[in-house]
Amino acid sequence: MTTLTNTIEERRKTFFKRFNWQYFLQDNLTGSRWLTIWVAFITLVTVGVFVGQLGSAPGWTLILTAVWAVGILMVVAGELFGLHTSFSRWLKDNLLSSISNTLVTLLIILLVAQVVSGIWQWGYVTATFDSTRTAPDLRSEGATWGVLWGARKLILTGTLAPEHTWRVILTGAMVFVLWLISFIATRPTVKTSMGYLQRISITLWLLAPIASYIFLAGLEYHEPFINIRTLLTGLVIVVAFMALLWFFKVIKLDPVSIGLWVAAWPIGYVIWQLIARTGIFPTINVDEWGGLLLTVIFAIFVNILSFPLGILLALGRRADVQGIPVWIVWPIALIATVYLLSTSTPELWTTSRNNVERALALWPLLIPIAAYFYQRSFQGNMVQAFSVLFIELIRGVPLITLLFMAIVMAPFFTASGSAIKNFWAVIVGYTIFSAAYMAELVRGGLQAIPKGQYEAADSLGFNVLQKYRFIILPQALRILIPPLAGSVIGTFKSSSLVALVGMFDLVGIVRGIIGNGQWLGLRSELYAFLFVLYFVVSSGVSWYSRRLEKRMGLGTR
Amino acid sequence: MAMMQGPSVSNVEDIVVCRNVHKWYGEFEALKGVDLDVKTGEVIVILGPSGSGKSTFIRCLNRLEEHQEGRIIIDGIELTHDLRNINEIRREVGMVFQQFNLFPHLTVMENITLAPIHVRKWSRERAEELAMQWLTRVGIPEQAEKYPGQLSGGQQQRVAIARTLTMQPRILLFDEPTSALDPEMIKEVLDVMRDLARGGYTILAVTHEMGFAREVADRVIFFDAGQIVETNHPSEFFTNPKEERTKLFLNQILHH
Numbered sequence: 001m002t003t004l005t006n007t008i009e010e011r012r013k014t015f016f017k018r019f020n021w022q023y024f025l026q027d028n029l030t031g032s033r034w035l036t037i038w039v040a041f042i043t044l045v046t047v048g049v050f051v052g053q054l055g056s057a058p059g060w061t062l063i064l065t066a067v068w069a070v071g072i073l074m075v076v077a078g079e080l081f082g083l084h085t086s087f088s089r090w091l092k093d094n095l096l097s098s099i100s101n102t103l104v105t106l107l108i109i110l111l112v113a114q115v116v117s118g119i120w121q122w123g124y125v126t127a128t129f130d131s132t133r134t135a136p137d138l139r140s141e142g143a144t145w146g147v148l149w150g151a152r153k154l155i156l157t158g159t160l161a162p163e164h165t166w167r168v169i170l171t172g173a174m175v176f177v178l179w180l181i182s183f184i185a186t187r188p189t190v191k192t193s194m195g196y197l198q199r200i201s202i203t204l205w206l207l208a209p210i211a212s213y214i215f216l217a218g219l220e221y222h223e224p225f226i227n228i229r230t231l232l233t234g235l236v237i238v239v240a241f242m243a244l245l246w247f248f249k250v251i252k253l254d255p256v257s258i259g260l261w262v263a264a265w266p267i268g269y270v271i272w273q274l275i276a277r278t279g280i281f282p283t284i285n286v287d288e289w290g291g292l293l294l295t296v297i298f299a300i301f302v303n304i305l306s307f308p309l310g311i312l313l314a315l316g317r318r319a320d321v322q323g324i325p326v327w328i329v330w331p332i333a334l335i336a337t338v339y340l341l342s343t344s345t346p347e348l349w350t351t352s353r354n355n356v357e358r359a360l361a362l363w364p365l366l367i368p369i370a371a372y373f374y375q376r377s378f379q380g381n382m383v384q385a386f387s388v389l390f391i392e393l394i395r396g397v398p399l400i401t402l403l404f405m406a407i408v409m410a411p412f413f414t415a416s417g418s419a420i421k422n423f424w425a426v427i428v429g430y431t432i433f434s435a436a437y438m439a440e441l442v443r444g445g446l447q448a449i450p451k452g453q454y455e456a457a458d459s460l461g462f463n464v465l466q467k468y469r470f471i472i473l474p475q476a477l478r479i480l481i482p483p484l485a486g487s488v489i490g491t492f493k494s495s496s497l498v499a500l501v502g503m504f505d506l507v508g509i510v511r512g513i514i515g516n517g518q519w520l521g522l523r524s525e526l527y528a529f530l531f532v533l534y535f536v537v538s539s540g541v542s543w544y545s546r547r548l549e550k551r552m553g554l555g556t557r
Numbered sequence: 558m559a560m561m562q563g564p565s566v567s568n569v570e571d572i573v574v575c576r577n578v579h580k581w582y583g584e585f586e587a588l589k590g591v592d593l594d595v596k597t598g599e600v601i602v603i604l605g606p607s608g609s610g611k612s613t614f615i616r617c618l619n620r621l622e623e624h625q626e627g628r629i630i631i632d633g634i635e636l637t638h639d640l641r642n643i644n645e646i647r648r649e650v651g652m653v654f655q656q657f658n659l660f661p662h663l664t665v666m667e668n669i670t671l672a673p674i675h676v677r678k679w680s681r682e683r684a685e686e687l688a689m690q691w692l693t694r695v696g697i698p699e700q701a702e703k704y705p706g707q708l709s710g711g712q713q714q715r716v717a718i719a720r721t722l723t724m725q726p727r728i729l730l731f732d733e734p735t736s737a738l739d740p741e742m743i744k745e746v747l748d749v750m751r752d753l754a755r756g757g758y759t760i761l762a763v764t765h766e767m768g769f770a771r772e773v774a775d776r777v778i779f780f781d782a783g784q785i786v787e788t789n790h791p792s793e794f795f796t797n798p799k800e801e802r803t804k805l806f807l808n809q810i811l812h813h
Contacts, residue, residue, distance in 0.1 A: 322638070455621050456658035460672035460724060461647040470671055474662050 019080055028099040039100050046107045053110055057117065064113055068106050072096060123528070147522045148529055151513050155529075158290010158504045167281070168293055171215045178204055214275060216297075218283035221276035226269075234265040286423040290504035292533075298430065298505065299492040305431045306491075307484075310438025315468065316387030317443055323380025333371035340364035387439070394436035399494060402429045403501045426498050434491050441483045445476035478552050485545030489538045506530065572597045572632050572728060572759050573618065579626035580613060580783075587613045588624065589783040597727075600760045602770040602791070605780030606806060611763045614780070615730045618761065619650040632727060648676060651726035655733040657713045659705040659720070665692070666701040669720045677724065684723070691719035695749050711742030718749055729753065731762035767810070771795060779803050 029039055053061045075092045078084035084092075095105045126142030148155070157168055181204065184190055185197040222230065242261045246253050275281065289297060341364045348361035378385040394402070406429030410420045449472055457467040477484075499508030510526045513519055573595035580588035587610045595601060605611045616622040617629060620636055620643045629636045631646045660668050666688060673684035692698045695715040697708075705713055714734060721729065731750065735743045747769055754760055754773040764770070770777055770791055777794040779787040779802075787800045798804050 450656075450658075452654060452656050452658035453660065455652075456654065456660070458621060459619055459647060459650075459652040459654075460720070461644055461676040462672065463644060466675050470675065471660055475660075478662065 219276035306434035309435035313439035314442035651721035
């Protein structure tokens with residue numbers, strides 16, 4: 001008996017040593033006027049939600065509240081009597097650390113339960129999964145998932161003719177196989193024993209875009225098997241390109257590499273013609289691509305193209321090249337002004353109908369103003385001026401405007417008025433948009449590299465190309481992995497805007513399906529599917545970027 | 558070739574020739590007409606209060622800063638806007654920085670061999686062999702595969718010195734190489750520098766290490782307000798300076 005009294009006595013002592021009501025109230029309730037108001041408010045909201053849900057789903061509400069209460073009891077027991085387990089300590093630190101947090105926890109539990117049960121009811125309990133029944137089942141309140149199966153062809157490839165579907169599957173299979181090869185090649189054990197596998201996989205990845213293009217867009221066959229003009233034109237272009245690279249000391253010239261370069265085009269041309277002649281891959285109109293296929297192509301195309309372009313623009317914006325001197329800029333600007341004032345202005349003046357048009361006829365006067373700003377802001381630095389103007393102009397325009405411009409104005413730019421495919425117009429518009437944003441990201445990364453790195457590279461005698469390639473860009477790109485991943489995800493998601501300029505990407509085709517009589521009234525199912533799909537892809541990219549970041553050892557420099 | 562341009566202002570022995578070098582930062586004149594001839598193999602220590610232009614001056618010698626007036630001729634090649642000249646000179650002039658400026662994403666060995674392989678176009682084997690020799694000479698051959706972030710300040714600075722020397726420069730510029738180091742690490746870097754000074758390199762060093770100056774310098778140059786105030790033999794300079802300004806400076810640094 002005495003031992004029991006003693007234990008209780010001890011407990012009471014430890015209780016009061018551990019717990020101070022005054023402090024507890026001060027920390028949780030009476031500490032400040034705002035705290036009191038906040039706790040009162042959150043109490044009211046929680047009680048309101050609790051009462052509301054008690055009416056609609058009493059069982060679940062009571063169970064969840066009971067679980068919550070048990071959690072509180074565990075924490076109280078742990079705090080007052082030293083009976084903490086690791087779980088109760090976790091609860092205390094994360095969910096039940098104060099009165100207001102405890103209330104918020106209950107509130108969130110109740111709200112999440114409501115949402116989840118709603119989705120569960122709609123998406124599973126009352127839903128129909130019958131793949132043959134694609135029209136909405138008006139008797140049930142749930143989802144009619146059959147539409148996804150019924151419209152699978154449209155969702156995956158859009159308006160692409162069904163006889164070409166196997167080519168899409170082939171491309172997917174190729175990418176999967178390549179991924180598998182790289183995966184195997186980068187395993188630590190394989191990496192050391194079969195180093196050549198990695199080189200093979202890189203080569204295959206570099207060839208993959210060409211193969212994908214042949215699969216998805218097909219090849220045209222020109223009638224005489226070898227067209228001498230095409231052959232020579234290609235050869236001249238390749239040789240000129242090679243000479244340019246040699247001039248800038250990017251490549252070295254030895255007999256073997258000269259032979260490879262010169263032979264590259266003729267061999268490629270013959271292969272092209274051979275494949276085209278078989279007729280296995282007849283040309284597909286790129287505007288027939290649609291659905292998931294188009295969205296994926298957009299994302300890959302735009303990201304791959306805009307990345308190097310963005311780096312170039314960022315470097316251009318920081319380029320410190322010798323400016324065009326004042327004594328060249330001003331005479332040219334003045335001569336142009338005078339010339340245009342004497343030719344263009346009179347013409348416009350005579351046809352003008354009002355004062356505004358008369359004022360516009362004097363447009364050559366803008367040239368000296370532009371020249372003034374060119375000198376003042378850029379000291380005649382052409383590269384910088386171009387990059388800054390490009391970036392700021394593009395960033396000042398909404399993407400949707402740019403896409404409309406690309407589609408509407410592209411025919412004006414092409415020679416002989418030949419219609420340019422909408423797909424290519426949108427690719428160009430979207431790429432320059434993405435590149436402008438990418439450029440600013442990269443510029444941030446370049447600025448994060450300490451000045452000493454540039455100076456060390458300079459003092460060791462690296463030229464500009466080597467300096468960026470070996471020293472600056474590797475460090476900058478490492479810093480840039482998180483924002484670049486954000487940009488890749490953004491490009492992927494924003495590609496849905498092309499639906500607004502009449503292209504049937506994933507979102508465009510879903511809008512089409514919703515408007516289709518066959519599946520009338522089914523929209524939630526399709527939008528839910530889009531939600532899940534975009535979410536999975538985006539979080540996949542961001543997961544991969546985090547892994548990449550870790551692997552490249554960011555922060556452990 | 559470059560020596561044929563204009564009147565010859567250099568004699569064969571002078572590896573560095575500066576004539577009336579001026580440098581402005583906007584309105585501020587950092588260098589106000591610096592004249593200096595350095596003979597091959599000479600060790601020169603440059604002293605002066607902060608902001609006196611001494612760092613700016615040696616950074617002009619490999620064109621990290623651009624001088625606006627006057628002439629700088631390194632080993633017979635004049636520093637102009639001509640990029641080929643600048644790159645040629647940078648191959649002959651090595652620089653060691655106050656903040657080491659190692660490349661953090663490369664190992665010590667890669668740090669050292671990157672420039673020899675890509676600038677000097679040596680084979681990897683040759684570059685690595687020489688790099689190893691220099692790492693041994695500065696006393697840290699065992700650190701070759703580590704990253705700069707894993708080394709102490711003194712070790713990093715010695716790697717930086719090895720990186721500079723593997724390029725086989727004829728002239729070495731030191732820009733306050735010990736100022737960012739903890740006191741106990743200064744000695745290990747100074748020992749390497751002493752070793753180099755006796756090894757026949759032409760050295761221009763901006764430093765506050767008076768002991769080093771006294772011991773190995775052939776000449777001490779005192780900078781103030783963008784000008785050379787005094788040039789003197791170290792024993793004379795520290796015991797019997799010619800100029801009032803020098804005396805004041807020495808008073809301040811020796812009696813703190």
